[in-house]
Amino acid sequence: MATIQSIERAAAVLHVLGAVHEPVALGELSRLLDLPKPTVHGIVRTLCEVGFVTQEPDTGRYALGSGLATLGEGLDPHLLRSRAVNWADGLAARTGMEVELGVLTGRTVELVHHVFRPDGSPQRLRVGELQPLATSALGLVLLAFSPAVSASAAREAGDPTPRVSLARAVQLARRQGWACVDSTLRPGVATLAAPLRRHLGHRLGVGVGALGVSGPRDRVLGPSGEPRDDLVTQVVAAAHAVSSTLQERL
Amino acid sequence: MSASYVASIDQGTTSTRCLLFDHAGRMVSVAQHEHHQHYPRPGWAEHDAAEIWANTLRVLPEALALAGLQPSDVAAVGIANQRETTVVWDRATGRPVAPAITWQDTRTADLVAELGRSAAAPLFEEVCGLTPAGYFAAPRLRWLLDHVPGLQRRARLGEVAFGTMESWLIWNLTGGPDGGVHVTDVTNASRTMLMDIHTLQWDQRLLDALDVPAAMLPEIRPNAQVYGTCTVGLPGVVIGGAFGDQQAALFGQTCFDEGEAKCTYGTGAFLLMNTGASVTPSTHGLLSTVAYALEGEQPVYATEGSIAVAGALVQWFRDSLEMISSAPEIETLARRVEDNGGCYIVPAFAGLFAPRWQADARGVVVGLTSYVTRGHLARAVLEATAWQTCEVVEAVDLDTSLTLSRLRVDGGMTANHLLMQTVADVLDVPVERPLVAESVSLGAAYAAGLAVGFWPDLDVLRGTWRRAALWEPSMSPVVRRRERAAWDRAVQRTLHWVVDEDPDAAPPG
Numbered sequence: 001m002a003t004i005q006s007i008e009r010a011a012a013v014l015h016v017l018g019a020v021h022e023p024v025a026l027g028e029l030s031r032l033l034d035l036p037k038p039t040v041h042g043i044v045r046t047l048c049e050v051g052f053v054t055q056e057p058d059t060g061r062y063a064l065g066s067g068l069a070t071l072g073e074g075l076d077p078h079l080l081r082s083r084a085v086n087w088a089d090g091l092a093a094r095t096g097m098e099v100e101l102g103v104l105t106g107r108t109v110e111l112v113h114h115v116f117r118p119d120g121s122p123q124r125l126r127v128g129e130l131q132p133l134a135t136s137a138l139g140l141v142l143l144a145f146s147p148a149v150s151a152s153a154a155r156e157a158g159d160p161t162p163r164v165s166l167a168r169a170v171q172l173a174r175r176q177g178w179a180c181v182d183s184t185l186r187p188g189v190a191t192l193a194a195p196l197r198r199h200l201g202h203r204l205g206v207g208v209g210a211l212g213v214s215g216p217r218d219r220v221l222g223p224s225g226e227p228r229d230d231l232v233t234q235v236v237a238a239a240h241a242v243s244s245t246l247q248e249r250l
Numbered sequence: 251m252s253a254s255y256v257a258s259i260d261q262g263t264t265s266t267r268c269l270l271f272d273h274a275g276r277m278v279s280v281a282q283h284e285h286h287q288h289y290p291r292p293g294w295a296e297h298d299a300a301e302i303w304a305n306t307l308r309v310l311p312e313a314l315a316l317a318g319l320q321p322s323d324v325a326a327v328g329i330a331n332q333r334e335t336t337v338v339w340d341r342a343t344g345r346p347v348a349p350a351i352t353w354q355d356t357r358t359a360d361l362v363a364e365l366g367r368s369a370a371a372p373l374f375e376e377v378c379g380l381t382p383a384g385y386f387a388a389p390r391l392r393w394l395l396d397h398v399p400g401l402q403r404r405a406r407l408g409e410v411a412f413g414t415m416e417s418w419l420i421w422n423l424t425g426g427p428d429g430g431v432h433v434t435d436v437t438n439a440s441r442t443m444l445m446d447i448h449t450l451q452w453d454q455r456l457l458d459a460l461d462v463p464a465a466m467l468p469e470i471r472p473n474a475q476v477y478g479t480c481t482v483g484l485p486g487v488v489i490g491g492a493f494g495d496q497q498a499a500l501f502g503q504t505c506f507d508e509g510e511a512k513c514t515y516g517t518g519a520f521l522l523m524n525t526g527a528s529v530t531p532s533t534h535g536l537l538s539t540v541a542y543a544l545e546g547e548q549p550v551y552a553t554e555g556s557i558a559v560a561g562a563l564v565q566w567f568r569d570s571l572e573m574i575s576s577a578p579e580i581e582t583l584a585r586r587v588e589d590n591g592g593c594y595i596v597p598a599f600a601g602l603f604a605p606r607w608q609a610d611a612r613g614v615v616v617g618l619t620s621y622v623t624r625g626h627l628a629r630a631v632l633e634a635t636a637w638q639t640c641e642v643v644e645a646v647d648l649d650t651s652l653t654l655s656r657l658r659v660d661g662g663m664t665a666n667h668l669l670m671q672t673v674a675d676v677l678d679v680p681v682e683r684p685l686v687a688e689s690v691s692l693g694a695a696y697a698a699g700l701a702v703g704f705w706p707d708l709d710v711l712r713g714t715w716r717r718a719a720l721w722e723p724s725m726s727p728v729v730r731r732r733e734r735a736a737w738d739r740a741v742q743r744t745l746h747w748v749v750d751e752d753p754d755a756a757p758p759g
């Protein structure tokens with residue numbers, strides 16, 4: 001079977017960097033691999049971009065990046081909550097609605113964070129609550145952006161949603177960058193959610209959670225039945241801000 | 251008015267952050283960077299003031315950029331800071347003369363013990379309202395004057411300046427060597443042991459007792475007042491206020507009335523209760539401190555229960571024991587088990603603070619059996635913060651005969667729901683978190699906003715408080731009594747551990 005040369009070479013670069021215990025200069029890498037400098041340069045640049053290799057700012061030498069070590073390591077749900085708290089508060093304050101943060105647990109959504117509707121009314125913390133993947137806004141966002149779950153998994157979990165309409169809803173969420181459902185979990189309550197993504201060098205990043213607001217349907221949805229534009233903007237912006245806090249040293 | 255936001259800088263023990271708030275007191279942006287903790291010897295804890303200043307200059311533009319704002323959108327900036335952390339810098343070069351000695355540092359134990367035996371001790375209690383302790387700033391300043399060559403002389407000549415972190419940041423923001431304003435606020439000054447708690451001025455007798463040259467001290471100002479204008483960081487924006495972080499949180503939680511209280515969970519945990527116009531000396535190990543002073547008004551005082559080690563124990567669990575890789579993971583680990591498995595940790599790293607004030611105590615881990623796992627240790631770490639809270643709440647009850655019927659909380663550790671539930675359980679009262687968990691930042695912003703008329707008065711601010719979460723107690727009285735008794739026995743085992751007065755002769759370990 002034919003191997004793909006560039007992947008093979010990239011693996012060789014990683015092996016060398018893993019074997020040598022200090023950062024390596026480009027010339028030395030090219031000598032060790034017996035490849036022309038420009039070729040090696042192209043490979044290490046790409047590996048830097050995806051976070052598998054880092055370049056020392058002072059010396060320009062290369063070493064294994066932290067992206068490799070964290071590969072296969074899930075994001076701790078409580079870390080996600082800690083990083084999200086301030087932005088979730090801001091979102092609740094500005095929209096006047098309750099805020100939910102959910103992650104994937106098995107084949108359901110589990111709420112790991114919840115901020116009360118800021119109206120002083122008695123409310124109960126809903127952390128730990130489970131929501132169905134296929135019929136909640138948080139679930140649709142996770143289906144659309146998390147590689148760890150597929151729509152067929154949602155169906156296997158017993159979701160009654162017809163295959164075609166679920167696929168369409170997931171595709172729409174992926175295209176829009178958010179999902180909205182009306183009255184599926186609580187009558188008269190609509191939820192709008194956007195993905196929390198961890199960028200490990202990839203441009204788009206991997207979905208690790210979903211952040212949403214829930215409120216009376218007439219406050220979430222406009223006259224057309226679509227969610228209000230300003231609300232979409234706020235939810236997406238808050239999710240984006242939380243995502244950017246996930247890039248920093250954890 | 252074109253400037254529709256107020257900024258705050260929270261210079262905390264673990265990090266420096268900038269938050270931006272709108273007219274309704276809603277957070278619109280936050281940027282944050284951690285700085286390094288240096289522990290060069292047992293009992294020592296230092297920060298690099300230059301690193302903290304550099305981080306401040308990073309978070310300001312970052313917070314603006316995240317919200318798409320310019321400095322001209324900011325009506326004023328307020329500053330809150332870790333209290334009692336002591337910096338001395340060269341007025342000409344702007345460079346710190348030594349590492350900043352933080353509030354957790356215990357190197358002044360001997361100096362303070364000597365002061366406590368001296369004839370001046372009663373004077374301190376009477377004038378500044380504090381029993382001399384290594385916790386406050388002045389003994390650290392004395393230590394620097396003694397150990398940095400030539401510093402005493404340079405201080406007398408006015409070549410160097412003393413300040414806590416807010417002074418350092420305000421001086422740098424307003425131009426540094428080039429016209430920087432050298433001020434502090436009443437709440438930070440009340441933690442030095444050098445200020446008269448009634449007149450809110452430096453007291454010459456106290457300065458003499460510690461031989462601190464007045465020429466190096468900042469001017470003491472009210473909390474909400476325009477101190478100067480930023481030349482860097484937020485160029486053109488006025489600095490409208492400053493607060494020690496704990497008083498900032500009390501203000502941010504809008505505890506403006508006598509009897510109102512909050513507890514802030516960060517590196518340490520600090521319960522403050524507003525005591526109105528009167529200084530109430532404690533008979534149960536609480537401190538009297540200034541809550542806030544507004545320009546032209548009578549100061550408002552508070553009683554404080556200070557817990558030195560709360561989040562710091564989580565940091566230790568993370569960095570020194572390497573049990574977890576981030577602080578929040580302690581909740582994941584702790585939830586793997588049902589209870590503490592019989593294990594208790596009393597984190598008397600810097601002795602015990604309120605309500606016991608035992609400088610010679612050191613930390614213990616007790617109840618170890620082969621049954622105990624990392625998960626049980628994680629539980630014990632969190633429970634330590636809950637039981638310490640319980641002790642200061644009991645002291646407040648005894649001192650003020652006001653029983654707290656619920657507890658308002660804030661700070662980084664309130665993101666830990668298991669901890670908040672445990673606090674509710676051991677106190678047997680509901681615990682509530684406001685919509686801005688960063689009450690410290692909000693309090694500093696409120697002060698700055700009041701100073702420039704962005705907000706008209708305290709009543710308007712009071713109306714902005716919103717509940718974001720509530721934890722109801724659910725522990726049975728039998729379990730609470732049993733656990734409390736075990737905690738008390740664990741605490742007994744920390745006492746009198748340090749037998750040698752020489753701070754260099756730390757206990758083995």
Ligand SMILES: Nc1ncnc2c1ncn2[C@@H]1O[C@H](COP(=O)(O)OP(=O)(O)O)[C@@H](O)[C@H]1O
Binds near residue numbers: 560562578661
């Ligand atoms: N989810 C969490 N669980 C437990 N401890 C936490 C959590 N998040 C933060 N902390 C602790 O809280 C402290 C940081 O909170 P913060 O309010 O920023 O403190 P400070 O102002 O003293 O720097 C650290 O000591 C950290 O270990």
Ligand SMILES: [Mg+2]
Binds near residue numbers: 262495690
């Ligand atoms: Mg703080």
